[in-house]
Amino acid sequence: MLKRIILCLIASLSIGGCASRKEADMRKTQSLKDAYADYFLIGNIVSGVDMDDLRYNILTTHHNIATAENAMKPQYLQGTKGVFTFVDADAVVNKAVSRGLKVHGHTLAWHQQSPAWMNSEGVSRGDAVANLATHAKTVADHFKGRVVSWDVLNEAIADNPPNPEDWRASLRQSPWFKAIGADYVEIVFKAAREADPTAKLYYNDYNLDNPSKAAAVYNMVKDINERNPDVNGRPLIDGVGMQGHYSTHTNPANVENSLQRFISLNVEVSVTELDVQCGEGGKQTDDQKITQGLAYAALFNVFKKYAEHIGRVTMWGIDDGSSWRRQACPTMFNDSLRPKPAFFAVLDPDKFTAENRMFIEKREKKETKQSEAVYGTPDLTNAAAWSQAPAIFIDSYLTAWQGASGTAKVLWDENNLYVLATVNNAEMNKANRNAYEQDSVEIFIDENNEKTPYYEKDDAQYRVNFDNEATFNPSSAAEGFESWTSVSGRSYTVSLKIPFRTISAEEGVLIGFDAQINGASAQGARQSVAIWNDLSGGSYQDTSGLGVLKLTKR
Numbered sequence: 001m002l003k004r005i006i007l008c009l010i011a012s013l014s015i016g017g018c019a020s021r022k023e024a025d026m027r028k029t030q031s032l033k034d035a036y037a038d039y040f041l042i043g044n045i046v047s048g049v050d051m052d053d054l055r056y057n058i059l060t061t062h063h064n065i066a067t068a069e070n071a072m073k074p075q076y077l078q079g080t081k082g083v084f085t086f087v088d089a090d091a092v093v094n095k096a097v098s099r100g101l102k103v104h105g106h107t108l109a110w111h112q113q114s115p116a117w118m119n120s121e122g123v124s125r126g127d128a129v130a131n132l133a134t135h136a137k138t139v140a141d142h143f144k145g146r147v148v149s150w151d152v153l154n155e156a157i158a159d160n161p162p163n164p165e166d167w168r169a170s171l172r173q174s175p176w177f178k179a180i181g182a183d184y185v186e187i188v189f190k191a192a193r194e195a196d197p198t199a200k201l202y203y204n205d206y207n208l209d210n211p212s213k214a215a216a217v218y219n220m221v222k223d224i225n226e227r228n229p230d231v232n233g234r235p236l237i238d239g240v241g242m243q244g245h246y247s248t249h250t251n252p253a254n255v256e257n258s259l260q261r262f263i264s265l266n267v268e269v270s271v272t273e274l275d276v277q278c279g280e281g282g283k284q285t286d287d288q289k290i291t292q293g294l295a296y297a298a299l300f301n302v303f304k305k306y307a308e309h310i311g312r313v314t315m316w317g318i319d320d321g322s323s324w325r326r327q328a329c330p331t332m333f334n335d336s337l338r339p340k341p342a343f344f345a346v347l348d349p350d351k352f353t354a355e356n357r358m359f360i361e362k363r364e365k366k367e368t369k370q371s372e373a374v375y376g377t378p379d380l381t382n383a384a385a386w387s388q389a390p391a392i393f394i395d396s397y398l399t400a401w402q403g404a405s406g407t408a409k410v411l412w413d414e415n416n417l418y419v420l421a422t423v424n425n426a427e428m429n430k431a432n433r434n435a436y437e438q439d440s441v442e443i444f445i446d447e448n449n450e451k452t453p454y455y456e457k458d459d460a461q462y463r464v465n466f467d468n469e470a471t472f473n474p475s476s477a478a479e480g481f482e483s484w485t486s487v488s489g490r491s492y493t494v495s496l497k498i499p500f501r502t503i504s505a506e507e508g509v510l511i512g513f514d515a516q517i518n519g520a521s522a523q524g525a526r527q528s529v530a531i532w533n534d535l536s537g538g539s540y541q542d543t544s545g546l547g548v549l550k551l552t553k554r
């Protein structure tokens, strides 16, 4: 025993960490793939850095299926027309297969990481069709027998499509779409099926917890499978991949709703790129580690419930240090490759949740803030018109950095809600092309105060920057909206006229309401977010955390 301790001490001194302790940690921990053997496959990605033994050991201990993080993307397989370079991808796939892992292929068609010669402006429709079909067929054929399934098409649907009933109109304006038109979707699936009839063919996308995006994907898969019910003995699309790049603000109820929707199409569903952001600058507090663990636990409880229809759950990253979102520490292992609370949450979600009951209770005790909107119809340019209304303090921070903050006052009449927001300590920067990263004020409204975990017809988000440029979610919320701004030094005011869209406003009515201030840095990145009530960070898609306003007459 003494000898082991001494050896371990020597090892930790010589290599800056006790490798045998790490190994012991790993041995003590039960394997994820065993824990989920009766449910679904557990996957992770392989990239260049994961090929060393320590990482590969984590991969094979806990997972039974691997996805190449980058090696099989079009850019790397056919950067030059007609010249296929399979060396790196073959190395990844062959090593995984030889270590007993199944392999999922990612991806035959995507708007990113694809060479311009395939589909950029100037390439004729005929050539683009041939390029797409040739790439898909050659690649699917090359990996036939080594790859069990493919992300045939990745991220083809636009974010938040306004009319998801029309899936063609909901397609992203990608190079493939522009070169070929909506039927590129079927072309690539047919090419893949022809080349490898046994591999399962998936459509893969992110933000599928968003009901509009999920609806567009649902309609696309439904339509294509109804029109192609028997391609080599089965419908053309075998599965929907919900990527799952989530945060701790993601509402598991939204994930569950979309899962149910896709399952109703009689296709397999897989979670293909799971990670849960919770941290800043590559660091996590102890509370953040537990919060993240609870988010993983809640998600895995949903996945277990629908396990019969789920093929696999694949994580996007072995450890925080190698994650594409390393700043937000989204994986189950820290950058020393030690399991985090998130790991134990995935291993046994119920146990982890029970062990953290006190933490959850403390979090749930937080009371919803309530205030008043006072009856009156102001002139938007006259701040004094709001003098009767109580101030709402927009000063609870979602970020570590405490930048711009302020107050809001609210009036109402039968037609509109009128908000006056006063912001202090702003950089007055609108350089970022993402409107939410500019110095701006956001108002969230849940007219029927039903606190739904997704937006319904009565819910909307309004954003106005210091220069009076407005953006809306959904875009239809722009109708009848007006705003006015004025700037003085590092302060600005925004007044907004927000039409009621679904309720008749009368005294005593309660509406869900929140006000947020986005603070940009001098370099034009969002550095701080201050809000009145909803600290979830999810108010743009989930109304359950908004504060409450009562419409009163004085």
Ligand code: 9MR
Pocket: 069, 070, 073, 112, 113, 154, 206, 243, 273, 324
């Ligand atoms: O994690 C991948 C990162 O290393 C690459 O630079 C990036 C661009 O190719 O792609 C990342 O993976 C993406 C995946 O292929 C598709 N869904 C979103 C993933 C995260 O961006």
